[in-house]
Amino acid sequence: xxxxxxxxxxxxxxxxxxxxxxxxxxxxxxxxxxxxxxxxxxxxxxxxxxxxxxxxxxxxxxxxxxxxxxxxxxxxxxxxxxxxxxxxxxxxxxxxxxxxxxxxxxxxxxxxxxxxxxxxxxxxxxxxxxxxxxxxxxxxxxxxxxxxxxxxxxxxxxxxxxxxxxxxxxxxxxxxxxxxxxxxxxxxxxxxxxxxxxxxxxxxxxxxxxxxxxxxxxxxxxxxxxxxxxxxxxxxxxxxxxxxxxxxxxxxxxxxxxxxxxxxxxxxxxxxxxxxxxxxxxxxxxxxxxxxxxxxxxxxxxxxxxxxxxxxxxxxxxxxxxxxxxxxxxxxxxxxxxxxxxxxxxxxxxxxxxxxxxxxxxxxxxxxxxxxxxxxxxxxxxxxxxxxxxxxxxxxxxxxxxxxxxxxxxxxx
Amino acid sequence: xxxxxxxxxxxxxxxxxxxxxxxxxxxxxxxxxxxxxxxxxxxxxxxxxxxxxxxxxxxxxxxxxxxxxxxxxxxxxxxxxxxxxxxxxxxxxxxxxxxxxxxxxxxxxxxxxxxxxxxxxxxxxxxxxxxxxxxxxxxxxxxxxxxxxxxxxxxxxxxxxxxxxxxxxxxxxxxxxxxxxxxxxxxxxxxxxxxxxxxxxxxxxxxxxxxxxxx
Numbered sequence: 001x002x003x004x005x006x007x008x009x010x011x012x013x014x015x016x017x018x019x020x021x022x023x024x025x026x027x028x029x030x031x032x033x034x035x036x037x038x039x040x041x042x043x044x045x046x047x048x049x050x051x052x053x054x055x056x057x058x059x060x061x062x063x064x065x066x067x068x069x070x071x072x073x074x075x076x077x078x079x080x081x082x083x084x085x086x087x088x089x090x091x092x093x094x095x096x097x098x099x100x101x102x103x104x105x106x107x108x109x110x111x112x113x114x115x116x117x118x119x120x121x122x123x124x125x126x127x128x129x130x131x132x133x134x135x136x137x138x139x140x141x142x143x144x145x146x147x148x149x150x151x152x153x154x155x156x157x158x159x160x161x162x163x164x165x166x167x168x169x170x171x172x173x174x175x176x177x178x179x180x181x182x183x184x185x186x187x188x189x190x191x192x193x194x195x196x197x198x199x200x201x202x203x204x205x206x207x208x209x210x211x212x213x214x215x216x217x218x219x220x221x222x223x224x225x226x227x228x229x230x231x232x233x234x235x236x237x238x239x240x241x242x243x244x245x246x247x248x249x250x251x252x253x254x255x256x257x258x259x260x261x262x263x264x265x266x267x268x269x270x271x272x273x274x275x276x277x278x279x280x281x282x283x284x285x286x287x288x289x290x291x292x293x294x295x296x297x298x299x300x301x302x303x304x305x306x307x308x309x310x311x312x313x314x315x316x317x318x319x320x321x322x323x324x325x326x327x328x329x330x331x332x333x334x335x336x337x338x339x340x341x342x343x344x345x346x347x348x349x350x351x352x353x354x355x356x357x358x359x360x361x362x363x364x365x366x367x368x369x370x371x372x373x374x375x376x377x378x379x380x381x382x383x384x385x386x387x388x389x390x391x392x393x394x395x396x397x398x399x400x401x402x403x404x405x406x407x408x409x410x411x412x413x
Numbered sequence: 414x415x416x417x418x419x420x421x422x423x424x425x426x427x428x429x430x431x432x433x434x435x436x437x438x439x440x441x442x443x444x445x446x447x448x449x450x451x452x453x454x455x456x457x458x459x460x461x462x463x464x465x466x467x468x469x470x471x472x473x474x475x476x477x478x479x480x481x482x483x484x485x486x487x488x489x490x491x492x493x494x495x496x497x498x499x500x501x502x503x504x505x506x507x508x509x510x511x512x513x514x515x516x517x518x519x520x521x522x523x524x525x526x527x528x529x530x531x532x533x534x535x536x537x538x539x540x541x542x543x544x545x546x547x548x549x550x551x552x553x554x555x556x557x558x559x560x561x562x563x564x565x566x567x568x569x570x571x572x573x574x575x576x577x578x579x580x581x582x583x584x585x586x587x588x589x590x591x592x593x594x595x596x597x598x599x600x601x602x603x604x605x606x607x608x609x610x611x612x613x614x615x616x617x618x619x620x621x622x623x624x625x626x627x628x
Contacts, residue, residue, distance in 0.1 A: 268524050275521040279498055288498050292466075292474040297502075305501045305550040340553070 008176055011183035012124045014070050018109070018186055019117020021063065025109045028052075028059060032103070053093050060102050060194050063109070067187035067195070075187075075195040098194070105193040116186040123175035127168060134164030219388030223285075230281050238274040242267045286326050295325045299350060302333055306348070307340025308365065313351045317411075320359060324411035327385045328352065328361050334378035335363035335405045343367020343403060359411040362404060369401035382407065414438050414537060417459040419476065420495075421445040421469055425520075429463060432523065436530045445469065447479035454483055454490065461514075461537035466496040466503070477503050484510055491536045495520050501550040504543060508621060516542035516577075532577075541577030541617040548575040551624040562604050570597040575620050 035052040057079065064075040079098050093099050133146045137154040140146045145153040148163040249263035282288065289298045296314045303310035320328075332350055339345045345367030352361045373379050373395065382405070383393050391409035416438055420426040430440045441457035444450045446469045454462065462483070466476035480492040493516030494507060504517045516536040522544070523529050532542035552560065552572060563571065566587075573583045583594050602609045607619055 272521055272524055275519075283498070289500050291472075301500045301502045304505065305553065307553045 004176070008179055011070060011180045012120055012175075014066060014183045014187070015116050015120025015179065016124060017066060017117075018113040019121055021059075022109050022111070022113025022117055024059075025106045025113065028056060029103075029106050029110065032056065032106075050089070053099070056102050056106070060105060063105075063190050064194060067190040070183050070187040071191065075191045077194075101194050105190065108189065108193060112186060112189060116182050119182045120179065123171065123179050126171040126175070130164050130167045130171070134160050215388060215390065219384075227281060227285060230277070234277045235274050235281070238270050238277070242270045242274070245270070286322065287329055290322075290325050290329060295320055295328060295352070298325075298329050299332060299352065302329070302336060303350065306336045308336065308345050308348045310336065311347065311349045313349070315353050317352065317354050317359065320354075320411045323389055324359055324409045327389055327391070327409060328359060328407070330385055331361060331382045331405070331407050332363055334382050335365075338371065338378050339363070339365040339367055339403070343369070343401065345401075345403075354411065357410055357412040359409045361407045361409070363406075364402060364404045366402045368399070369397040369403050370399045371395060371397035371403055371405075379405070414460045414534070415441045415457060416533075417441050417450070417453045417457060417462045418443045419445070419447075419450040419453075419462065419464040419468065419479070421465065421467075425465070429523065432526060432529075436526070438530075438533075447475050447482075450479050451483060451486070454487060461491040461493060461533055463493050463495060463533070466494060474503065477506060480507060481510065484512075488512060489514055489539070491539065492516065493518065493533055493536045493542065495523075499544050499546050499550075501547055504547045505621075508541070508543075508618070513539040513541060513617075517547060518542060518544045519546060531582075535577060540579075543576045543617070543621075545572065545576060548572045551575060551621070559605050563601060567597050567601050567604075570594060571601050571620065574598070574601075574616060575624065577617050 032052050057077075061077055064077055068075040079096060130148065133148055133154055137146050137160045142155070145155050147153055148160075148167055152159070152163050154160045154163065245263045245267040249260040249267065252260040252263065287298060289301050293301065295317055299312055299314055303312045336348060336350075339348045343365050345365035348363065348365040350361070350363050352359065354360070371379055373383070379393075379395060386393050386407050386409060389409055391407060394406040395404070397403040397405075416433055418426055418429050418433075418440060420429060420443065426443050426445075430443060433440050441459050442449075442453040444453045450462070450464065453459075462480075464476045464480050466474055468475040468479065476494055476496070480494055484490050484492060489512045491514035492507075494503075495518055496503075497520050499517065499519055507515050507517055514536055516532055518529075518532060522532070536542050549572070552568065552575075560568070560571075569587055570583060573586060578586070580591065580594050580598070584591050587594070599609065601607075605623055607623055
């Protein structure tokens with residue numbers, strides 16, 4: 001009983017809110033129209049439009065919360081994260097289907113909210129008005145009596161009590177019946193229009209996965225092409241020339257041993273170069289020390305051969321996926337090389353720790369700073385590798401130092 | 414001189430054996446993993462061993478571990494570790510034990526047969542053979558370090574000392590006379606603040622210790 005009562009009060013409050021917000025929705029639609037119009041007419045919209053988008057999003061958020069309150073479940077918000085400058089920002093807002101659903105909801109709420117609010121107002125207003133009329137009908141002048149609902153004039157205590165009680169007997173139970181239904185109906189509309197359905201959720205995940213996969217495949221493809229080219233132009237060509245020299249050496253063996261010896265020597269030098277090249281190609285694919293010692297051991301190996309003294313702070317990282325391991329290794333190697341070559345740092349510090357499925361790596365040095373990403377430094381390589389794995393790179397390197405390079409990577413295997 | 418080879422790749426093991434035999438060295442046994450290595454050492458008591466870093470079952474750094482373990486069981490057992498790639502930390506681990514007779518070379522070096530055999534003999538005699546690439550890793554030091562005070566020639570001499578060469582080999586390699594090598598070494602030790610007079614393995618260790626610890 002109490003719960004029903006509380007529910008009715010809550011739903012009544014909801015409907016009364018809707019009465020107010022439906023009117024505001026009309027205003028918001030107007031504001032939006034102005035914003036869009038002014039974008040077309042003048043630059044004004046560049047200021048107004050983002051503001052309007054923010055306001056609309058906040059506004060629909062309030063309604064998601066209210067609808068969730070009535071429905072007893074969360075109505076989640078779902079906007080794609082906005083990135084980039086104002087141009088791409090606006091494009092993303094326009095491309096986001098949720099923007100259009102927000103607008104549709106604003107229009108629908110202008111009408112449906114008004115009706116729902118009227119219902120709320122009627123059932124919320126009837127009992128107090130009736131009670132007032134019942135007891136204070138005599139305050140009205142005789143020639144202009146108060147009216148109960150249905151227009152019955154009240155001129156005596158008996159009429160007041162009879163029609164008053166009658167009205168209450170009809171309006172209160174029907175209110176208890178109608179108000180929650182109206183509120184739920186409205187909330188359900190809100191959920192349907194601006195909430196998230198299972199299909200939406202699946203669509204979003206498919207989109208995100210497709211995007212991530214495309215990125216990975218692109219990066220992977222580019223890496224494979226690089227390796228193919230290195231092997232083809234370098235190692236393979238060297239092997240051909242070695243075989244050729246050995247063949248020639250065999251021919252020369254009988255009549256000119258000196259030439260044969262020189263050819264064999266050339267072949268050996270070629271083989272040495274080929275081995276060196278292969279080693280460096282393998283190193284760029286997956287540094288062998290990672291296989292041997294894991295990420296922690298590999299970082300200590302990097303620190304040992306660094307040109308600056310390095311403090312290493314690596315906790316037990318558990319199982320880290322191979323691409324994340326390699327990317328972390330290269331990031332640290334690149335950052336330490338930069339520190340040793342350009343920064344004049346006297347000490348560097350490498351910190352790696354894991355939070356859930358995220359690996360966070362920080363390389364700091366006390367050098368002169370001024371790492372410039374636009375000037376093709378190793379930082380570009382770091383960014384390319386990390387972003388291919390859906391990670392994030394933060395670089396803080398003011399002129400005069402110090403430099404901090406922080407990388408966050410998903411590392412689930 | 415009797416040699417035990419620990420190499421799981423048949424092609425490489427056969428190649429090594431062939432090369433050693435042509436150099437008049439006796440291959441006592443060829444083992445394919447750490448267990449076989451220990452058994453072969455126990456049975457043949459070789460003068461020197463050649464160990465590949467990656468061995469079954471997991472193909473990681475078993476060779477390094479096996480070498481350190483074997484030297485624990487047979488103090489002074491000369492071990493030359495071969496690897497497709499070199500890491501300074503592995504060299505440090507290998508050299509941190511007692512006594513000499515340690516080598517750590519890239520597999521590539523077998524193509525220079527004479528130098529390789531010379532390195533093997535040096536290790537067998539209790540000396541050191543450290544790959545030039547490892548030494549290069551040690552010598553990458555920043556500006557302001559005492560190493561920066563060395564002349565290019567002195568750096569060359571220091572690198573060869575760290576690789577484990579004696580003075581006469583350094584003369585040959587750099588095409589300079591004995592007295593100037595002597596002079597260079599004196600300068601190096603003075604500039605780095607090392608005690609002169611150490612020779613052979615002790616000199617290598619002093620140089621390596623210096624390069625590792627001082628930044």
